[in-house]
Amino acid sequence: MSNEKNDENLFELVWLGNSSDKALSEINFTHEFTNNYQLKEYIIDKTDSSIIVILSESISFDITSLVECPQICAIYNEKLVCLYCLPRMISSVETYMKNKQQQQEIKKKSNQSCLSKILSIVRKYWFLIGLLLSILIAYIFPNVGKTGGYIRSEWTVKYGCIIFIFFLNGLSIVTRQLAKEVLHIRLHIFVQIYSLIIFPFLVYGLSLLLAKTSMNKTLIFGIIIMASMPPTISGSVIMTKNALGNEYAGLLNAILSSVLGTFLSPAVIFLFMKNSIFDFLSKTSNTQHELNYSHVIKNLCLTILLPLFIGQMIHLLWTKKIIYIREKFHFAELNSLALLIVVWSVFSTVFSTGSFQTIQKIDLLILIFINGGIYILFSLLIIIIARLPVRHWQFSEKDTVAIMFCGVMKNLGMGIPLINALHDNTNQYISDLLPLPLIIYHTEQLLIGTIQVTLLKHWIEKKFNKPTQTLKHNTYVQSNNEDELKTDESETINVAC
Incomplete structure (x- = not known):
């Protein structure tokens, strides 16, 4: 055997034992053997080789017979403890094995790092997955x-999960934290008008232009329904908080929009349905518009407002217990899971009826781009309006963040029961397709919203860290701003996601 200085090519590292027992998965072995006879047959012709054997603890072996083989210069157990080594090879073998152990640790850390990164991505984007x-x-x-x-x-x-979602929302809303935002009336009026009136009417105008094309008319009206929805309570608040905006203003307006939207959104949709372009929608109902509207309101009150109210009453009566249960059972994740079940049910019906086969692929592609464009366009528009340099009008940066998310995010949880109440499955084809624009918009608002959070957070941080001209004044202002920023970051609102 050679006594040259140790390098990677000097030794052959072999495993002796069952493959299932091999704990050293990070080490690349030259060969693997299950018994002594296989190993001895292998080394018969290896007269110039220096072989290090790693032995499994679960295998019975005769170490004496292995030591008699001149090609075997060292024997280790699977914990890399040396059992035997040729005296003249001790230094080289030890150096070689130390290098192998270091490589093993590096691979372990690398694998753990990759796994942690994957888990981090899954935790962050688990809803989209x-x-x-x-x-x-x-x-x-x-x-x-x-x-x-x-x-x-x-x-x-379509009833059970929706009731569950809004019941959890009611349990999660911390009413006392909203007191300081109640008197911010100008902000509330602006958000409600923009979200429930300006947004749907402008999108309705865009939809009339789309109706002149060959695009599927049901999908077009689905866009109108999407635009008429109030903001999602959880999404708008969480996005606002993560972007360091005024989360309490976001929460109050999201709740207010949900209540007003229960009555106003169906009214706006019925108004749009009177257009002759969308006659096919009203003809699918069994009753007149007035009765349909009262029917829709009744359904929405039972599935949205009543569970929300009951949940909030329970929260007010047993606040401490509900807060503990909310954290213990992860209400936010349960809410999102219930929403996924609703989406699963919608797509199950779509696939079972073959409704997708009637839609051209180009229509779905156009729908994705239109929804993304609507979200970005209306986000920019509301920011511009909120920041107009007009005296007694311009909103602060933190308020602007809340205004933007509450103004453009749309509630999938409310949209599904509203569509169900509109048709009661009297026309399965229409009931299948109407939710698609809202589902796609919900997905895109999460994706684009994540990017917006990063940009808006940078905007807020830059504003609060901006130095002033006077050094003394600068120290005071910057200190106050940093304190406010830290306070905002430390405060949390647990709202169902």
Whole structure:
């Protein structure tokens, strides 16, 4: 055997034992053997080789017979403890094995780092991943979650999950924290008018232009329904908080929009339905518009307002217990999971009825771009309006962040029951397609909103860290701003996601 200085090519590292017992997965072995005979057969012709054997603790072996083989210069157990080594090779073998151990540790850390990164991404974007999985499962097993399917989703999901979502919202709303924002009336009026009136009417005008094209008319009206929805309570508040905006203003306006939207959104939609372009929608109903409207309001009150009110009453009566339970059982994640079940049910029905086959792929592609464009355009518009340099009008940076998210985010949880109440599955094709624009918009608002959070957070931080001309005044202002910024970052509102 050679006595040259140790390098990577000097030794052959082999494993002796069952492959299932091999704990040193990070080490690349030259060969693996399950018994002594296989090893001896291998080394018969290896007269010039220097072999280091790693032994499994679960295998019985005769170490004496191995030592007699001149090619074997060292024997280690699977914990890399030396059992035997040729005296003249001790230094080289030790150096070689230390290098192997270091490589093993580096690979372990690298694998752990990659795993932690993957888990971090999954935790951050688990809702979007869940959205894709729910659509995939709906495609593979459509008969489970479809309307009239095995679980009767028209009752268990489209009513049960929606009631559960808003009940959790009611349990999660911390009313006392909203007191300081009640008198900010100018901000509240602006947000409500923009979200529930300006937004839907402008999108309605855009939809009339789209109606002149060959795009599917049901999808076009689905865009109108999407635009008429109030903001999602959780999404707008969480985005506002993460961007260091006025989260309490965001929460109050999201709640106010949900209550007003229960009555105003159906009224606006019925107004738009009177256009002759969308006659096919009203003809699918069994009753007149007035009765339909009262029917829709009744459904929305039972599925949205009543659970929200009951949840809030329970929260006010047993605040401490509810806060503990909310944290213990992760209400935010439960809420998102319930929303994914609703999406799964919608797509199960769509795939089971073959409604997707009637839509041209170009229409879906256009819908994705239109929804993304609407979100970005209306985000920029509301920021510009909120920051107009007009005396007694211009809102602060923190208020502007809350205004933007509350003004452009739309509530998927409210949209699904409203569509159900509008048609009661009297026309399955229309009921299948109407939610698609809202589902796509909900996905895009999460993706684009994540980017907006980063940009707006940088804007807020830059504003609060901006130095003034006077050094003494600068120290005072910067200190106050940093304190305010830290306070905002430390405060949390736990709202169902």
